[in-house]
Amino acid sequence: MNMPLNTSANAADPIEQARFNMIQQQIRPWNVLEQNVLDTLTEVPxxxxVPPEHEGLAFMDIEIPLHGTPEEAAAKGWTMQAPRVEARMLQDLNVKPTDKILEIGAGSGYMAALLAHLGREVLSLEIVPELAEMARENLAGAGVTNANVRLADGATDALPEGPFDVIVLSGSVAEVPAALLQHLTEGGRLGAIVGQQPVMRATFVRRKGHDFETISPWDTMAARLHGFAEPSPFKF
Known part of the structure; x- marks a missing residue:
């Protein structure tokens, strides 16, 4: 299905116009050109x-606070990622309709909804109870039935539902979590934003037997996912 053009009907609806502008002005210029990803961004609302108090920010090129004050949300990673980052992650993970997907960091549930639209089923883990409940309510309100949110620590909790074809970390980590790689199927892909401020890179790992192929094709920044190991600040 082709992405709808900017018809007069779309232009008359401010929400649809804002969505169209987000895709044309933020996402396509970031080399997100796969039609199934663009269609998904059009179709998933x-x-x-977005929290009601930040409704006006829904289509802006920023991280949106989800819980607490904006300063607290930024410091603790309680944010919704910028649309272009979510879109590029989706494209580079090449999600297939048969894929079983694990997301770490449910947030508001939006990334889980995008993944569920493209894949077979999604398990999304969230460590903050208020965000887990928000994600469940948002997914139900959007009519998403193939995504499940669990209150859990993605860094340490067991994953009896695995293995997974795709694992997505919706937030940044200091390094790719080696333990999560063991939960990938043959040919499975993990995507994460890896590094330290001011330099982070989107990193994708594909499993091939006992080996893992890694690429880091683009730079970005993202709030930290809590619970994962950080490098020691001490140097000898």
Missing amino acids: RELF
Whole structure:
């Protein structure tokens, strides 16, 4: 299905116009050109996953606070990622309709909804109870039935549902978590934003037997996912 053009009907609806502008002005210029990803961004209602007090920010090129004050949300990673980052992650993970997907960091549930639209089923883990409940309510409100949110620590909790074809970390980590790689199927892909401020890179790992192929094709920044190991600040 082709992405709808900017018809007069779309232009008359401010939400649809804002969605169209987000895709044309933020996402396509970031080399997100796969039609199934663009269609997904058109069809999954991002505005349903934004807190009511930040409704006006739904289609802006920023991280949106989800819980607490904006300063607290930024410091603790309680944010919704910028649309272009989510879109590029989706494209580079090449999600297939048969894929079983694990997401670490449910947030508002929006990324889980995008993944569920493209894949077979999604398990999304969230360590913050208020965000887990928000994600469940948002997914239900959007009519998403193939994504499940669990209150859990993605860094340490067991994953009896594995292995997974795709694992997505919706937030940044200091390094790719080696333990999560063991939960990938043959040919499975893990995507994460890896590094330290001011330099982070989107990193993708594909499993091939006992080996793992890694690429880091683009730079970005993202709030930290809590619970994962950080490098020691001491140097000898």
